[in-house]
Amino acid sequence: MPVHNADVAFIFNRIADLLDIRGDNPFRIRAYRNAARTVGELSTSISEMVDKGDDLSKLAGIGKDLADKIEKIVATGSLPFLEELETEVPPDLSELFKIRGLGPRKIAILHEQLDISTLMDLQRSLDNKKIRQLNGFGKKTEQNMREEFKRLARSRQRLKLSIADEIAGQLVDYLKKTKGIKKVKIAGSYRRRRETVGDLDILVTHGKDAQVMERFTDYEDVKKIIAQGETRSSVVLKSDVQVDLRAVDEESYGAALHYFTGSKTHNIAVRKIAVRNNLKINEYGVFKGEKRLAGHTEKEVYEQVGLPFIPPELRENRGEIEDAQKGELPFLLTIKDIRGDLHTHTSKTDGHAGLEEMARAASRHGYDYLGITEHSRHLKVAGGLDAAELRKHMDAIDRLNEKLDGILLLKGIEVDILKDGSLDLGDDILRELDFTVCSVHSEFSLSRTKQTERIIRAMDNRYFQILGHPSGRLINERPPYEVDMEKVIQAAAEKNCAMELNANPDRLDLNDIYLKFARELGVKVAISTDAHSVEGLNNMRYGIGQARRGWIEAEDVLNTRTWKELKEIFNRRKGFPV
């Protein structure tokens, strides 16, 4: 069983947890967490790096010691140091971190004084009212822990961005109606357009006497107030979403927005630069001694540490600071760059709107073209088309194109990649289409090797243009199938195929890490909504957010091109004269 990056990350995080409870040096603990993150977010396989003899200590936050430990893990699948720690600190004890309000110190006390080693032990001690007798604990702490158990039982997941949008939108509208309020801005991972959001962070500025905090905690959807202060409050909504609200003065707006947008690791890196320049950055501004140098806008804050403005989607400490220093930040794609959608369905198969309805909707989006890509025959549940049905549909598209003005319908197909890597329809019909999206819709449980081979073999077909929703995952519902995505992207680079970024907020497939990897290899990306309705076309913005997180520029994207340019790219791939 090969060791995956996630396995290494898991072991390092686990070590960090146990060291934390043991009361170890906090910086040593942070080193393990940083290393876990570095390895976890790597687009290349750490096992392969070890096999190739790469110098792991070149990776951020990995020195000689951790490089050795990684090699041990790759070789044996485990690490003696962790096993040693687990004899010293009961491994289940780290479960207690799930209870908000319990940190390493309190967990250690619970273990030492009440012999609590598991969540179950904790529950029992709560029932016996033993905890309130401990030093540093009281009735209120007990009560909070009980509520945390209830929250855990509901097992809240991170919110999909689209759901966060809805919840946040309503709350922002409510807050904007507060008397004396000036700015209301959602920060945090929402602003960074992460595919899922843990908590919502909202930043406000206001004039004197605006009762913002009261107004916030009075919101009708508030279930529980966790904290309420003058500048910062936290609540849990009925939807079990935690919302943190922070209020600052106008002169601190930029600094606060930067701080509350994160990510944490990005902020730490920026603050380190400040420290080197004898400056201090906090949520109120950039300071030299007592003197405030900046704070009103984020741009000012960055300028003080010699950086250009860094777009929120890049702020993950994945090299954006180094590139900003060199003046080499990507010029990120925006929604205005998009000229069309290359993956949509109509009522001919499992969509809900007719051809013309979809065409007119696309026109309203300002698109030049719309790719119609029905399912192919193998996908029976969706009413997939065989060659004859597809030919009829193509005729219908041709007829409609004669009638339509300002929008061109492209004749495409979302053709199934079969188990053996062949495509579900024959070359004779595929060659007549403008382009194809090729997708895996079956045999999700093939081995990693077989799945990878299957997809790469499909790319050998000259009519293969775009790999649809490449990992097959559904966020919070279905994990990606086992596949060596790095190899798939490398194959796409060699064979001149494109990768889809499926913009449906339930998919957002490819993810940011692989998008960045694809871009580095020069693989083109198609950002497509996979719309099954008129409304579905609106999801393009989620794709844009994800693309920006993947450092994607307009040049990297297929559907920023005119149809003329696109046709050339497709024809070249097919081996047609251009």
Next chain:
DNA sequence: GCCGTTTTCGGCCCGACTGTTTTCAGTCG
């Protein structure tokens, strides 16, 4: 445990809020 534009040793981002104590440790973001 990592790392280097004051460094191979001595630093490591910074502040708000809670609960339990009476001035602050712990937790969180």
